[in-house]
């Protein structure tokens with residue numbers, strides 16, 4: 843019985859860890875980015891694949907976009923979330939095809 847409880851506790855903490863380490867795809871969904879953006883189609887904002895193409899050869903893209911989204915400069919909304927979430931979201935955007 844004790845062993846069973848231990849197994850459950852360990853399984854539980856793994857599940858919690860998985861929720862914490864969100865993928866970029868989950869972040870853009872959870873933060874409402876997809877209300878204005880789509881991976882392939884221009885909506886209110888440009889398609890993520892077009893953003894990826896625009897920044898393809900820009901090594902500083904992650905930093906530039908991170909600053910824009912954090913300060914809400916050159917972007918209609920400010921990113922409300924952790925740095926890790928923003929990083930994951932931008933990696934997702936910049937790898938869109």
Ligand code: HEC
Pocket residue numbers: 870873874875876877878879886887888893896907910911916917918919920921922931932935
């Ligand atoms: C209210 C609508 C709206 C929401 C919500 C929104 N965006 Fe945007 N986004 C835009 C518009 C409009 C632009 C184009 C801005 C411009 O180039 O002037 C844009 C541009 C961008 C760009 C490209 C900026 C550039 O320099 O080319 C990125 C990256 C981006 N958005 C990411 C995100 C992420 C990540 C989220 C979610 C946290 C998000 N957006 C939520 C409207 C939105």
